[in-house]
Amino acid sequence: MRRSVWNWLFLASSFCLALLFMVLVWQETFPEWKGYQAQYYRRLADLTGEPGKAATALAIKQVHLPELGRVDRCMTCHMGIDNPRMKEEPQPLTTHPDLGIPEFLAKHPFNEMGCTVCHHGQGPATAAAHAHGPVKHWEQPLLDRGLTVGTCATCHEDLETLRGAEVLNQARQKFVSLGCIGCHTLKGSGMLVGPELAETWDKSTAELDFKYIQGEHTVARWVYEHFMNPQRVVPGYPALGIPETAMPNYELTEEEAEHLTALVLSFSASETVVPLKFKVRSGPAAPEPAYASTVERGRALFIRYGCVGCHGPEGRGGVRNKNMEPAEEVPPLTYVAGGFTRQELKDTIANGRYPARADANDLAPPLWMPSWKEKISEEELEALADYLLSLSTEG
Numbered sequence: 001m002r003r004s005v006w007n008w009l010f011l012a013s014s015f016c017l018a019l020l021f022m023v024l025v026w027q028e029t030f031p032e033w034k035g036y037q038a039q040y041y042r043r044l045a046d047l048t049g050e051p052g053k054a055a056t057a058l059a060i061k062q063v064h065l066p067e068l069g070r071v072d073r074c075m076t077c078h079m080g081i082d083n084p085r086m087k088e089e090p091q092p093l094t095t096h097p098d099l100g101i102p103e104f105l106a107k108h109p110f111n112e113m114g115c116t117v118c119h120h121g122q123g124p125a126t127a128a129a130h131a132h133g134p135v136k137h138w139e140q141p142l143l144d145r146g147l148t149v150g151t152c153a154t155c156h157e158d159l160e161t162l163r164g165a166e167v168l169n170q171a172r173q174k175f176v177s178l179g180c181i182g183c184h185t186l187k188g189s190g191m192l193v194g195p196e197l198a199e200t201w202d203k204s205t206a207e208l209d210f211k212y213i214q215g216e217h218t219v220a221r222w223v224y225e226h227f228m229n230p231q232r233v234v235p236g237y238p239a240l241g242i243p244e245t246a247m248p249n250y251e252l253t254e255e256e257a258e259h260l261t262a263l264v265l266s267f268s269a270s271e272t273v274v275p276l277k278f279k280v281r282s283g284p285a286a287p288e289p290a291y292a293s294t295v296e297r298g299r300a301l302f303i304r305y306g307c308v309g310c311h312g313p314e315g316r317g318g319v320r321n322k323n324m325e326p327a328e329e330v331p332p333l334t335y336v337a338g339g340f341t342r343q344e345l346k347d348t349i350a351n352g353r354y355p356a357r358a359d360a361n362d363l364a365p366p367l368w369m370p371s372w373k374e375k376i377s378e379e380e381l382e383a384l385a386d387y388l389l390s391l392s393t394e395g
């Protein structure tokens with residue numbers, strides 16, 4: 001009796017092993033991509049009336065871009081990507097969308113550029129889950145639809161007028177008008193109160209704290225959620241003396257946060273070295289507009305240097321600065337005409353200042369008045385002073 005149970009067990013386990021072996025052989029012989037290619041050629045034969053392809057003619061397709069350090073095999077499955085006949089077919093066989101730009105496909109030949117230069121993803125992979133990601137040890141999974149536009153900056157310098165990249169330009173205008181540059185440097189220019197933004201996208205996920213991130217652990221997700229609510233993502237570790245982030249919560253809509261995320265991607269994308277034939281240079285920069293008065297010039301400088309980032313639009317204040325005396329807020333500047341001489345204003349801007357703590361035992365306020373001496377000319381200082389002195393009298 002007992003012996004026969006063991007016999008049965010042995011038989012069953014041998015059977016399982018044999019089955020497993022067969023599955024592995026099957027996967028090797030008929031990988032995912034072969035299924036899509038067979039489907040593609042069958043469909044093509046239906047559409048053209050030409051005979052289909054034999055199973056032996058299926059092969060991995062790839063674009064090798066040594067200058068970019070890339071090997072893209074995405075077209076191994078995305079077979080119809082540049083074949084207009086496949087327009088009506090489902091993914092992954094269908095034609096690439098043209099974004100409403102008739103020459104889009106012709107100007108970006110996929111057999112030269114590949115795919116990952118725009119989409120990210122793991123180029124050499126031949127299984128969809130690995131190619132799209134996210135996967136461990138590959139820091140650039142396929143970008144969500146809506147973020148791809150950020151990589152246009154890899155080759156295009158002029159993003160202000162580029163068709164198909166309008167949302168990037170809107171985000172850039174927001175970046176300027178909100179004064180991000182008052183707290184951040186971008187390729188070195190600006191203020192280093194917060195991190196350099198051209199390096200953010202290239203950070204590894206190990207460099208970012210994902211403790212408060214819901215969903216996938218990707219840089220894209222972190223940046224997006226941080227825009228939606230900086231204090232939730234970076235609440236600090238007060239017990240260790242690390243304060244919560246001083247980055248303002250702009251109460252962005254999901255769409256605005258997504259566009260700003262694409263903008264952050266574009267900052268690092270624009271630093272990528274690409275072969276000259278791919279680079280689309282911008283024309284000469286527009287000359288600085290003529291201002292009707294030094295007050296107008298000062299207003300423009302107040303935006304350009306990012307004073308808005310800490311003092312609010314038109315210097316109206318409202319930016320939180322924890323534990324700063326007296327109101328835990330960076331001071332508004334609408335009253336300075338009553339309390340400062342022109343020289344005092346110029347000195348404050350030139351030399352900067354550290355604010356006093358409201359509670360001497362609590363952490364120092366995270367925001368301070370930076371020194372602009374090295375960045376602003378005497379003439380610009382005068383214009384800024386003119387503008388600030390005009391503020392209270394205006395309203």
Ligand code: HEC
Pocket residue numbers: 032033036072073074075076077078091092115116119120121122123125126127128131132142145
């Ligand atoms: C093994 C086959 C395979 C490979 C290799 C592959 N894909 Fe796909 N891809 C698919 C399939 C199937 C879909 C549709 C289903 C889905 O979204 O997963 C798809 C969908 C997509 C989509 C649309 C996603 C969406 O949100 O609708 C994009 C973009 C894409 N792939 C890009 C790429 C890029 C870039 C690569 C190369 C890095 C790649 N794919 C490699 C099979 C593949």
Ligand code: HEC
Pocket residue numbers: 074075078081091096097099108110113114115116117118119144145146147148149
């Ligand atoms: C010049 C940049 C560029 C290149 C190169 C490029 N794409 Fe795209 N692709 C885009 C943009 C932009 C979209 C629009 C959707 C988005 O923003 O993600 C798109 C859309 C798609 C979609 C449809 C996604 C959807 O949601 O409907 C697929 C699939 C796709 N691309 C696959 C590929 C594959 C495969 C390659 C390489 C053979 C490739 N792309 C090369 C920029 C590019």
Ligand code: HEC
Pocket residue numbers: 101103104107108113117118148149151152153154155156162163164165274277278279280
């Ligand atoms: C790998 C480099 C590369 C990337 C990435 C890239 N482009 Fe291009 N693009 C080119 C080149 C090269 C041309 C051809 C320029 C010419 O003909 O002078 C071009 C031309 C164009 C044109 C037509 C000419 C023009 O300047 O108006 C449009 C529109 C365009 N690209 C939009 C986009 C959009 C939108 C993206 C991002 C989704 C993008 N490109 C990403 C290289 C690139």
Ligand code: HEC
Pocket residue numbers: 174175178179180181182183184193194195196197199200203223226230234245246247248260264309310319367
């Ligand atoms: C009042 C100062 C201030 C302003 C204004 C500000 N930030 Fe920040 N930002 C910070 C600080 C401080 C950090 C670092 C702590 C953190 O991660 O929240 C930060 C972090 C970031 C990060 C994460 C960067 C990284 O590499 O970890 C991004 C992205 C970012 N800010 C983008 C922006 C953008 C875009 C704007 C304008 C819409 C902006 N910031 C305005 C102070 C500011």
Ligand code: HEC
Pocket residue numbers: 182183191193302305306307308309310311321330331333336345348349353354355356367368369370372384388
């Ligand atoms: C990173 C944040 C930040 C940026 C950017 C910034 N400021 Fe300030 N500013 C402060 C803080 C904080 C104070 C308060 C200092 C104190 O209490 O000693 C201050 C104080 C001032 C004061 C003195 C007002 C008072 O009531 O004491 C002036 C004037 C001023 N800033 C002008 C500017 C101008 C002009 C710019 C742009 C060129 C600018 N600030 C950019 C943070 C900033």
